[in-house]
Amino acid sequence: MSSQLANAIRFLSADAVQKANSGHPGAPMGMAEMAEVLWTQFLNHNPANPKFYNRDRFVLSNGHASMLLYSLLHLTGYNVSVDDLKNFRQLHSKTPGHPEYGYTDGVETTTGPLGQGIANAVGMALAEKILAAEFNKDGLDIVNHHTYVFLGDGCLMEGISHEAASLAGTLGLGKLVVLYDDNNISIDGKVDGWFTENIPARFESYGWHVIPNVNGHDTAAIQTAIAAAKAETAKPSIICCKTLIGKGSAGKEGSHKTHGAPLGADEIEATRKHLGWPYAAFEIPQEIYAAWSAKEKGAKLEAEWNALFAQYQAKFPAEAAEFVRRMEHRLPENFDARIQTALEDVCAKAEKIATRKASQNSIAVLAGVLPELVGGSADLTPSNLTDWPGSVSVTRGHGGNYIHYGVREFGMAAIVNGMALHGGVKPFGATFLMFSEYARNALRMAALMKTNPVFVFTHDSIGLGEDGPTHQPVEQTATLRLIPNMAVWRPCDTAESLVAWSEAAKAADHPSCLIFSRQNLPFVPRSAAQLENIKRGGYVVSEAEGEAKAVIIATGSEVELALNAQKALLEQGVAVGVVSMPCTNVFDKQDAAYRESVLPALLPKVAVEAGVSDGWYKYVGTNGKVVGLDRFGESAPAELLFKEFGFTVENVVAAVKSVL
DSSP, X not given: OHHHHHHHHHHHHHHHHHHHTOSOOHHHHHTHHHHHHIIIIIOOOOTTOTTOTTOOEEEESSGGGHHHHHHXXXXXXXXXXXXXXXXXXXXXXXXXXXXXXXXXXXXXXOOOSXXXXXXXXXXXXXXXXXXXXXXXXXXXXXXXXXXEEEEEHHHHHSHXXXXXXXXXXXXXXXXXXXEEEEOOEETTEEGGGTOOOOHHHHHHHHTOEEEEEEETTOHHHHHHHHHHHHHOOSSOEEEEEEOOTTTTOTTTTTOGGGTSSOOOHHHHHHHHHHHTOOOOTTOOOHHHHHHHOOHHHHHHHHHHHHHHHHHHHHHOHHHHHHHHHHHTTOOOTTHHHHHHHHHHHHHHHOOOEEHHHHHHHHHHHHHHHOTTEEEEESSOHHHHTOOXXXXXXXXXXXXXXXXXXXXXXXXXXXXXHHHHHHOSOEXXXXXXGGGHHHHHHHHHHHHHHTOOOEEEEESOSGGGOTTOTTTOOSSHHHHHHTSTTOEEEOOSSHHHHHHHHHHHHHOSXXXXXXXOOSSEEOOOOOOHXXXXXXXXXXXXXXXXXXXXXXXXXXXXXXXXXHHHHHHHHHHTTOOEEEEEOSOHHHHTTSOXXXXXXXXXXTSOEEEEOSSOSGGGHHHHOTTSEEEOOOSOOOSSOHHHHHHHTTOSHHHHHHHHHHHO
């Protein structure tokens, strides 16, 4: 029966790829026994409730093997039908080419670009560790599950796998188990010419528990290896499974030709005969469905956990309620009131400080009202200012709420994504804005998945100063704004910083980038209505005195410059209004009447931002002007650089006059 269970995966995968005339049959066929053993003997999950809190998480990091996962979900009883399998890679189907979070029940993360799945999984295991340390009490372990990962050679070639695996070993994430599909094949053929490192030795050096040389087609050997991995609780484990890509294929077994192309109708029929599989395409006999089904086991598993949680609830009612609130992604009831009180305090203080410091103050406020907040920085905590009173570093020996990621920006961002996907924590990660480039694809994946982590980027412009153009972001803010479903905030002072943090914390279906200055920025006095409008992404921060002749739009550190230019223009008899636009993404979603009230169509406009100018023409139009920076910076003190590149009152005044 065992070989036939694996063959069910093989033929569902091969038939779906053949019907779509597109896809990757080789990896699902090669990993079929690995999947059979894990999913029938070890994986704790409930197909009737894919969001069961204490389920094991399964991540297919080599996401091109998506038909493996879809076959597993179908066979074990998830809401994935035969018709869904037949619609593989078709428009609006539940079975897209790579697994996508939110499309298919049971898919834990979107694994497209190789290597990010393993990093997401590290985040999931890290969230489990943090929540277990906080909530488990008196032997009532309500948080107690594993994260399993399948990955291939391509994932391990990607640099992000080094970043994530290294940190996982250092933190001793013993509930993380990786099964490595070691088939020695990638698209170009046998990997011997470009991938020759000793993987077991590499992971041993990370501090992992390594189980080498497992026959990936021997179910008994795989079972023994997974049991040994689960028994090791102090280290993450990697099981190195030697496999043949396209295993079972009559004429293409072991060939890279099975990697990314259909086997072909003739080859599939020959393989049916070769493996003794007498069933038609997409036909699975009932006895095999029965052997695969996880419905009964899953219901029993969840019922047992519910009974455990009932005991916990009786003994620790406050902690139980808090756990449920977090896992349901609900904000504390007093969240808005606490933020409003803090905002009033910020306005009363009216401090002139760097917005990175304003961010740190905001984090301290949030930590007091949002206990699930988990922060971290890529080795820049003293510069990003991302710790707070009460932050506790996560270590190998205990949990906490602050993670020292080391110089691993890409790994950090993908790990943060995994923590958000796991649930129960509200994660953020920080680095310099310039290094958002290293993390970029993980930011895109967060937006694609419609998850809500927070990415903090400080040292936001040429205001960085002496470190020079390698560290001075010019195009980064503008290009982050181009990511669909991303909210990018660049506040100008303490009030906007707190609002930006509050809105990022409240976001349910999108990630946020919060961008802060190195240099001190003055507090801007506002009316109650203006304070309320900050959350709308753009608002009139200073009305024109008299009939407005133009509008100046600015963000971040350039709001001060715009206000000073407004004063200078008034002295010359020219009245202009000033708009602060901390978040263009949010402003663009406001109704037309509000946007017109902020940026009247008939008034000429000038935008001012210390970055590339192109994105601002959507607001100023072809007749407007942008005071921007369409070149790289220089190494010098910040105040000299702003003058050198035209961020002066005189230049903004001249720009306004030129559009009148």
